[in-house]
Amino acid sequence: MTDDKANAAAASSPASAPRCWALIPCAGVGLRAIAADSPELPKQYQSVAGQPMVMHTLAAMMAVERIHQVLLVISDSDDFWQGRATDGRLSISAHGGATRAETVSNGLRELLRLGAAAEDWVLVHDAARCLVTTAQIDALIDACLPDAVGGLLALKLPDTLKQAEAVGGAPRVRQTVDRADKWLAQTPQMFRIGALLAALEAAGAAVTDEASAMELAGHAPLLVAGGAQNFKVTYPDDFALAEAVLLRRG
Numbered sequence: 001m002t003d004d005k006a007n008a009a010a011a012s013s014p015a016s017a018p019r020c021w022a023l024i025p026c027a028g029v030g031l032r033a034i035a036a037d038s039p040e041l042p043k044q045y046q047s048v049a050g051q052p053m054v055m056h057t058l059a060a061m062m063a064v065e066r067i068h069q070v071l072l073v074i075s076d077s078d079d080f081w082q083g084r085a086t087d088g089r090l091s092i093s094a095h096g097g098a099t100r101a102e103t104v105s106n107g108l109r110e111l112l113r114l115g116a117a118a119e120d121w122v123l124v125h126d127a128a129r130c131l132v133t134t135a136q137i138d139a140l141i142d143a144c145l146p147d148a149v150g151g152l153l154a155l156k157l158p159d160t161l162k163q164a165e166a167v168g169g170a171p172r173v174r175q176t177v178d179r180a181d182k183w184l185a186q187t188p189q190m191f192r193i194g195a196l197l198a199a200l201e202a203a204g205a206a207v208t209d210e211a212s213a214m215e216l217a218g219h220a221p222l223l224v225a226g227g228a229q230n231f232k233v234t235y236p237d238d239f240a241l242a243e244a245v246l247l248r249r250g
C-alpha cells in the first residue's frame with residue numbers, strides 16, 4: 001500500500017489508541033567529542049549545566065505526558081546507572097550495539113518484550129541531544145499521530161550549501177547546491193515499532209537514522225520543524241554551547 005493510501009485508510013478507520021514509547025540510544029562512546037583535556041567518560045554522562053547530559057534528555061522526554069514508558073539502551077559495560085534510583089516510567093536495557101542502528105534495533109525488541117504492540121509508536125531520541133524541548137516532542141507527536149508512516153524533527157538548512165572536492169589535498173568548492181529542499185535530520189524520529197524494526201533489519205547496521213531505514217523500505221517520512229537549539233553534542237565545542245543554552249533556560 002502506498003503511504004497516501006495508508007493515510008487515507010488510517011483517517012477512515014475507527015479511532016484506536018496505539019501507545020507512544022520512547023527509546024533513547026545511549027550506548028555510544030562519543031569519540032568525536034573527546035578533547036585532549038576531557039575526562040574519559042562517554043559524552044552523554046559528562047556534566048552539562050550541573051547534571052550528566054543524559055539527565056537533561058530524560059527530563060524533557062519524561063515530561064511528555066503522552067509517552068507511556070521510556071527505554072534507555074546502554075552498553076553492557078556501562079556502570080553509570082548502578083545504584084541510581086530510576087523513575088517507574090524509565091526502563092534500562094544493557095543491550096547497546098556496535099552501531100546506533102544496532103542499539104535501536106535491540107531496544108525495539110526489548111520494547112516488544114516489555115509489552116509494546118507492533119502498531120504502537122516509538123520516538124527514538126539521541127541521548128546526546130540534551131536540548132530538545134517538551135514542546136518540540138509534543139509537536140512531533142501531534143504531526144505523526146494522524147499519519148500512516150511517521151516522521152522526524154528536522155531543521156531547514158539555514159546556510160548556503162557547498163559541495164566540495166579535494167584538490168591537491170585541500171577541500172575546494174566544486175559547486176553551490178540548491179538548499180531550498182534540504183533539511184538537517186534531528187531526533188526524535190517517530191515511527192510504528194513493527195515497521196521500524198522490519199525496516200532496520202532490512203537496512204543493516206550502516207544507516208545513521210531511523211528515517212533512512214524507513215526511506216529504504218519505500219516510505220516518505222514527514223519532516224516536522226525542529227529548531228537550531230536541538231543540536232547533537234558531537235564535538236568538544238558543543239558542550240559549552242549546550243551549557244549556555246540550558247543555563248539561560250534555567
Ligand SMILES: Nc1ccn([C@@H]2O[C@H](COP(=O)(O)OP(=O)(O)OP(=O)(O)O)[C@@H](O)[C@H]2O)c(=O)n1
Pocket residue numbers: 024025026027028029030031032033044073096097098099100101103126127128129232233234
Ligand atoms: N553504538 C552506538 C552508537 C551511538 N549510540 C547513541 O546514538 C546517539 C547519537 O550518536 P552519536 O552522536 O554519533 O554518538 P557516538 O557514536 O557516541 O559519537 P561518535 O560517533 O563521535 O563516537 C548518542 O546518544 C549515542 O550514545 C548508541 O546508542 N550506540
Ligand SMILES: C[C@](O)(CO)[C@H](O)COP(=O)(O)O
Pocket residue numbers: 100126184185186187208209210232
Ligand atoms: C540520528 C542523528 O542524530 C540524525 O541527525 C544522527 O544521524 C546520529 O548521529 P551520527 O553523527 O550520524 O552518527
